[in-house]
Amino acid sequence: MPRVSAPLVLLPAWLVMVACSPHSLRIAAILDDPMECSRGERLSITLAKNRINRAPERLGKAKVEVDIFELLRDSEYETAETMCQILPKGVVAVLGPSSSPASSSIISNICGEKEVPHFKVAPEEFVKFQFQRFTTLNLHPSNTDISVAVAGILNFFNCTTACLICAKAECLLNLEKLLRQFLISKDTLSVRMLDDTRDPTPLLKEIRDDKTATIIIHANASMSHTILLKAAELGMVSAYYTYIFTNLEFSLQRMDSLVDDRVNILGFSIFNQSHAFFQEFAQSLNQSWQENCDHVPFTGPALSSALLFDAVYAVVTAVQELNRSQEIGVKPLSCGSAQIWQHGTSLMTYLRMVELEGLTGHIEFNSKGQRSNYALKILQFTRNGFRQIGQWHVAEGLSMDSRLYASNISDTLFNTTLVVTTILENPYLMLKGNHQEMEGNDRYEGFCVDMLKELAEILRFNYKIRLVGDGVYGVPEANGTWTGMVGELIARKADLAVAGLTITAEREKVIDFSKPFMTLGISILYRVHMGRKPGYFSFLDPFSPGVWLFMLLAYLAVSCVLFLVARLTPYEWYSPHPCAQGRCNLLVNQYSLGNSLWFPVGGFMQQGSTIAPRALSTRCVSGVWWAFTLIIISSYTANLAAFLTVQRMDVPIESVDDLADQTAIEYGTIHGGSSMTFFQNSRYQTYQRMWNYMYSKQPSVFVKSTEEGIARVLNSNYAFLLESTMNEYYRQRNCNLTQIGGLLDTKGYGIGMPVGSVFRDEFDLAILQLQENNRLEILKRKWWEGGKCPKEEDHRAKGLGMENIGGIFVVLICGLIVAIFMAMLEFLWTLRHSEATEVSVCQEMVTELRSIILCQDSIHP
Numbered sequence: 001m002p003r004v005s006a007p008l009v010l011l012p013a014w015l016v017m018v019a020c021s022p023h024s025l026r027i028a029a030i031l032d033d034p035m036e037c038s039r040g041e042r043l044s045i046t047l048a049k050n051r052i053n054r055a056p057e058r059l060g061k062a063k064v065e066v067d068i069f070e071l072l073r074d075s076e077y078e079t080a081e082t083m084c085q086i087l088p089k090g091v092v093a094v095l096g097p098s099s100s101p102a103s104s105s106i107i108s109n110i111c112g113e114k115e116v117p118h119f120k121v122a123p124e125e126f127v128k129f130q131f132q133r134f135t136t137l138n139l140h141p142s143n144t145d146i147s148v149a150v151a152g153i154l155n156f157f158n159c160t161t162a163c164l165i166c167a168k169a170e171c172l173l174n175l176e177k178l179l180r181q182f183l184i185s186k187d188t189l190s191v192r193m194l195d196d197t198r199d200p201t202p203l204l205k206e207i208r209d210d211k212t213a214t215i216i217i218h219a220n221a222s223m224s225h226t227i228l229l230k231a232a233e234l235g236m237v238s239a240y241y242t243y244i245f246t247n248l249e250f251s252l253q254r255m256d257s258l259v260d261d262r263v264n265i266l267g268f269s270i271f272n273q274s275h276a277f278f279q280e281f282a283q284s285l286n287q288s289w290q291e292n293c294d295h296v297p298f299t300g301p302a303l304s305s306a307l308l309f310d311a312v313y314a315v316v317t318a319v320q321e322l323n324r325s326q327e328i329g330v331k332p333l334s335c336g337s338a339q340i341w342q343h344g345t346s347l348m349t350y351l352r353m354v355e356l357e358g359l360t361g362h363i364e365f366n367s368k369g370q371r372s373n374y375a376l377k378i379l380q381f382t383r384n385g386f387r388q389i390g391q392w393h394v395a396e397g398l399s400m401d402s403r404l405y406a407s408n409i410s411d412t413l414f415n416t417t418l419v420v421t422t423i424l425e426n427p428y429l430m431l432k433g434n435h436q437e438m439e440g441n442d443r444y445e446g447f448c449v450d451m452l453k454e455l456a457e458i459l460r461f462n463y464k465i466r467l468v469g470d471g472v473y474g475v476p477e478a479n480g481t482w483t484g485m486v487g488e489l490i491a492r493k494a495d496l497a498v499a500g501l502t503i504t505a506e507r508e509k510v511i512d513f514s515k516p517f518m519t520l521g522i523s524i525l526y527r528v529h530m531g532r533k534p535g536y537f538s539f540l541d542p543f544s545p546g547v548w549l550f551m552l553l554a555y556l557a558v559s560c561v562l563f564l565v566a567r568l569t570p571y572e573w574y575s576p577h578p579c580a581q582g583r584c585n586l587l588v589n590q591y592s593l594g595n596s597l598w599f600p601v602g603g604f605m606q607q608g609s610t611i612a613p614r615a616l617s618t619r620c621v622s623g624v625w626w627a628f629t630l631i632i633i634s635s636y637t638a639n640l641a642a643f644l645t646v647q648r649m650d651v652p653i654e655s656v657d658d659l660a661d662q663t664a665i666e667y668g669t670i671h672g673g674s675s676m677t678f679f680q681n682s683r684y685q686t687y688q689r690m691w692n693y694m695y696s697k698q699p700s701v702f703v704k705s706t707e708e709g710i711a712r713v714l715n716s717n718y719a720f721l722l723e724s725t726m727n728e729y730y731r732q733r734n735c736n737l738t739q740i741g742g743l744l745d746t747k748g749y750g751i752g753m754p755v756g757s758v759f760r761d762e763f764d765l766a767i768l769q770l771q772e773n774n775r776l777e778i779l780k781r782k783w784w785e786g787g788k789c790p791k792e793e794d795h796r797a798k799g800l801g802m803e804n805i806g807g808i809f810v811v812l813i814c815g816l817i818v819a820i821f822m823a824m825l826e827f828l829w830t831l832r833h834s835e836a837t838e839v840s841v842c843q844e845m846v847t848e849l850r851s852i853i854l855c856q857d858s859i860h861p
Contacts, residue, residue, distance in 0.1 A: 024065045026330070027315055028086040029308065030107065032073045032097040037293035040285040041098060042068060044305035047284055048312035051277065064316060067091070071103065079103040080335075083110045087333040092347065093117040093315045098304035108136045114333050115344030117315070117351055121307035123248075124174060135348055137369040139307045139314075139360070141270060141376065145394060146246050147177035149376050150216060152398035153244060153266060160187040163212045165203060165227060167194050167219035175218060175246070194219075200227045204234050211490060211510055213756030214242045221249045228255065228265075235492050237263045240754040251379055251386050252298045264758065265381040268392075270374070271306065272361045281309065281359060303360070310358035318350040413762055417462040421485045421494035422448060423471060425706060427729055427783040428500050441465050447783045448498045451517065454775055458766045466494065471704070472672040473501055484672060486511055489754045496759075497752030500723065502674030504747070506681070512755055514763040516748025517776055522675050523724040524659060524667070524740040525731070527713050537810075542639035551632065555604070558625050559597045562618060566591030571615035591618070604629045655741040659719055660686050660693075667719035668694050668701030670709065675721055676702065678745060687744070706730075713737065725749075728784060735789040 031041050045066050052064050067089060071078045083106070086094060094111055097103055098121050111118035112133035120138040154162060162182075166172065172179065172191065182189040190212065192203040204227070207215060215231075217224050224247050231237050242264040245253075250267025272278060282301050289296045322328060328343040352365045366372040378390040378400070390400035422429050428448045435443040444465055452463060474486025482490055485497040489511045503513045540548065566572040566589055573587040591599070595611050602609035603626050613619040653659050659667055667690070669675040679691040694701050701718075703709040709720040710730055714737075724743055731737045751763055770776050831844055 024063050025316065025319060026065045026067060026089060026091045027312065028067050028069065028089065028091040028094045030069050030071060030079075030082060030086075030094065030096040030103070032071055032100045032103065033304075037289065037297055039098070039298070039302035040288060040305045041096075041302070041308055043285060043288050044281070044301075044309045045095075045312060047281060048309045052312070052316055064312070066312065071097070071100075073097075074100045074102040076102055076106055079106045080110070083107060084335040087114060087116075087335060090330040090332050091116065092319055092330055093119060093311075095119045095308055095311045095315075096121060098122050098308070108133055110335070111135050113340070115340045115348075116333070117344065117348055119311040119315070121304050121311060134369070135344065137348075137351060137365055139311055139363070139371055140303075141248065141374065142370050143174035144177050145376070145392075146248075146268065147175045147181075149268065149378075149392035149398065150175075150244055150246060151178050151181040152392055153378065153400075154214070156398060156400050157214075157242070159214045159242075160185075161212055162188070162214040162216055163190045163192060163207050163210070164216045164218065165192050165194070165200065167223045169193065171218045178216075194223075198223070198226075200230050201234070204231050204236060208234060208236055208492075211755045213240055213754075214244070216244045216246065218246045221247055221253060224250075225253050228253070238492055238754075239263060239495075239758050240492060240756045242266065242756065248376075249303050252300055252302065254299060255381055263381070266389075267379050267381075268376045269379050269386075269388075270303070270360045270376060271301070272357065272359055275357065275359050278359055281306070301359070306359040310356075310360055310363055313356060313358060314351065314354050314363055317356055318347060318354050321353075322347055322350045413459055413461050413759055415460060415462070417464060418495040418759075419493070420452065420463045420465050420496045420498050421468050421488045422465060422497065422499045423468050423473065423485065425500055425726075429465075447779055448500075450779050450782070451770070451776070452498055454770055454779075455763065455766050458769060459762055463496070473499070473670075473674065474507065475672040475677065476506070482510060485752060489752050492754055495753070495757075500726070500749050501752050502723070502747055503750045504674050504677060506677060507674075507752070510755065512753045512757050512760050513750035514753070514760060515767050516750050517767050517770070518725060518749040518780070519746065520724045520748065521743030521746045522678060522721055523727045523743055524656060525710075525713055525720040525722060525727050525737055526653070526665075526740050527718075527736055528738045539640060542636050554628065555600050558600050558621065562599060562621050563591055563593055563596035565617045565621055566596065566613075566615070569615040569617050572613075572618060574614070600625055604633075606633065653719070653740055656690075656744060657686060659740065660690050663693075665717050665719050666697065666701050667721060668697070668703060668709070669721040670706065671700075671702035671704060674747070675723070679721075710734075710737075725784075732784065732786070732789055 029041075029045050033039050033041060045068065049064050049066050067086070069082050069086065071082050079100075079102075083094075087110075094107060094116060096119075097107075101122065104120055104122055108118050108120070112135045115135055118133075118136050120136060121140055123140050124138070124143050164171070164175070164178075171193070179189065190207075190210065192206065194200060194203065217227055219227065224245055228237065228243070231241075231243075237243075243266065245265070245267040248268050248270055251269045251271070255265065285298075285301050285305065286296060289298075319328070322343070326343075326346070328346070330341070330343075333339060333341060352367065352369070355362070355364050357363070360374075362374045364371070364373045372394055375391045375393040377388050378392060378398075379386040380389045388401075390398065392398045424430065427446050429444055429446045432438065432443060432445050441449070441464065449465075452465075456463060468485045468488060470483055472484035474482050474484030476482050481487065485494070485499065485501060486507055488494045489497055497511075500518075501507075503516060507513070543551070572589050572591060575586055576588050590611055599609055599611050599622070602611075603622065606629070613622045653662070653665065659665065669679070679687050679694065682688060682691065703712060703720075706722060706726055709722060712718045713720045714734070719740065721744075724739075727739050731739060751767075753760055753763070767776075827845065827848070
């Protein structure tokens with residue numbers, strides 16, 4: 001059978017003559033909200049009827065009449081009585097009600113028995129029967145379609161964890177498709193049902209404690225507004241939450257005074273605002289509310305009013321097309337008889353072929369009487385109202401405008417003020433010297449403050465620095481809550497945590513992190529025991545006193561052996577004057593006791609002497625001594641520079657294994673920090689032993705801050721486990737500190753944000769930009785360098801001062817004085833044993849000194 005298509009403005013070509021009025025087409029509408037200040041359903045039916053009757057094509061044709069019946073909501077007895085009043089009037093269809101599921105079910109049953117079409121305009125409240133009555137059509141989109149649309153949105157945003165708030169028990173049956181989607185994907189969907197008190201506060205607190213950021217609300221418009229109001233009171237309408245409303249009157253809710261304009265609130269709408277009559281329809285309803293009500297109850301047309309408007313047009317269009325093929329008549333029916341309307345089945349068939357564009361979009365029905373081939377608009381709340389960011393079509397599925405959605409995220413960060421929680425920690429955040437005279441962010445300085453300024457300049461946001469209340473970074477408590485900065489992010493008391501906050505798997509489960517802005521690892525900081533500084537006699541330090549003593553003994557031993565060997569061997573005895581008469585048998589030995597003592601000295605000083613060994617035995621002694629002195633002098637020279645220029649350090653441990661294998665040196669870390677968590681969760685045997693020691697040690701080896709740990713290192717036998725960046729910072733400023741071994745792990749510092757933060761991508765890109773521009777490295781050098789201690793890798797040669805080599809000058813002066821003293825003794829000794837002379841010793845010495853001063857010839861008479 002061909003499809004029926006007709007515009008809304010097309011009126012019936014001719015209408016069948018009915019029993020009650022031969023020139024009218026009668027429709028019955030049952031309203032359960034008839035007040036003038038309600039949803040405007042009565043007015044919408046009147047507008048539809050008048051617009052049809054006033055159309056030019058309508059002149060001379062049967063007029064449309066709509067009989068309106070009012071009843072209480074879900075009054076079953078009154079509903080049956082009303083239907084018994086309607087049937088005798090000879091109606092071609094029954095419309096409504098909009099909010100009485102029980103009454104609607106009774107009407108469907110009666111219409112089914114009499115084969116009179118029934119239009120539903122209310123959402124499904126119960127499970128659909130397998131064999132739904134043929135006479136029933138529902139203009140309201142099905143819950144199945146809404147479930148699929150919600151699942152599509154969650155999939156688009158890659159949401160794997162969500163919470164569903166249900167106002168009624170039927171919620172799970174209505175959204176069965178959505179639940180099945182989560183079961184198939186194995187994602188997490190928690191369901192929470194409102195209790196009899198209808199207070200959503202306890203449920204919202206549970207959701208907040210569970211760190212669930214995506215919330216689906218399945219309730220009517222009034223309850224949805226209440227839930228949003230309570231969420232605002234709990235601080236749950238910030239940029240970190242996403243709300244999805246299944247109610248199709250989402251766009252009618254007033255949220256301007258309730259929520260932060262950065263919150264991501266999504267919903268559906270079926271209104272066709274491009275329809276030619278939509279603006280006039282909305283203005284008529286608004287004018288009626290202003291004239292008859294104290295205040296306007298809705299910001300736009302109610303959905304049920306628009307659906308009833310479209311229902312009137314659908315009935316008239318189907319009757320018109322049916323009259324083209326056969327003449328139909330309407331006769332009175334009775335509840336007490338079994339008589340049915342003979343044209344009801346034909347009209348229902350034509351109703352299923354209707355295709356028209358109404359106030360609620362494209363109107364078309366499938367064989368089951370459900371609406372099909374339509375689209376749900378996806379709206380997002382912004383500071384300027386609602387805007388469409390996509391749509392879900394029954395046949396085509398979800399189509400989202402990613403550009404619009406992404407721009408909204410960027411807009412939320414522009415010119416907004418973020419609360420930044422942080423902690424006092426050198427050099428990341430410090431109080432200025434005159435901070436008492438300042439206020440706000442101006443009181444602070446440090447690496448994190450400068451980085452925040454750079455980020456704010458790139459992303460164009462404002463920020464307010466606030467110190468964390470308990471002064472810790474954040475660790476989980478026994479009851480599952482978190483302390484410190486992590487706890488404030490979870491409780492949504494802060495938007496960012498900017499500090500030396502380490503990215504760990506445990507923290508990543510409860511908060512989000514940006515990309516690392518600094519890489520580091522755990523290291524060991526320990527106090528060094530400095531040896532004495534280089535002094536006047538540092539040239540003696542390359543050898544210990546014992547070595548110097550053994551060298552002296554070796555010198556004496558070699559001298560004695562040389563003297564003995566030279567006396568024993570005949571080859572060291574020779575004639576100094578072989579040609580002199582009478583002296584041919586005179587033999588001398590050059591190795592006297594004095595020469596035997598002098599010869600090793602010349603060899604030791606690498607200068608040699610005029611004495612040369614002649615015998616093989618003396619040459620053997622000389623060669624061994626020269627080899628000995630070669631090794632000694634080379635070793636001395638190799639170590640001399642280090643002992644003259646470097647201050648020696650005495651460190652009893654050299655690695656983390658050395659630290660773990662001993663108990664004399666205590667060691668610990670910051671309580672509640674990532675380093676503590678690292679040892680607590682580590683499965684490496686050495687780290688497990690260290691954790692057991694730190695956990696059981698009394699008094700506690702944990703400290704509350706880095707400053708306390710540094711003080712403990714300097715004042716006691718204590719090794720401090722901390723991040724390598726802090727280790728480097730404090731070693732630059734205290735030369736008594738040193739790092740032991742390498743890094744125990746590798747990790748990074750990141751900016752903390754609450755789970756689901758829409759700012760995460762923005763900050764990731766900004767941090768990458770700072771890294772590419774080398775700004776982070778420049779900031780690190782600014783705050784880390786400038787200490788009084790040289791870097792360990794600085795091996796540049798430095799000039800030696802008198803404090804390094806002054807001792808050798810002392811030795812030289814002492815040697816010269818001894819030489820002069822010995823010369824005087826020799827002079828006196830010679831004079832005393834010379835031939836008698838009349839010149840006194842003093843005169844002889846004065847004469848000799850005068851000749852020395854006057855540089856006279858070195859010839860004695």
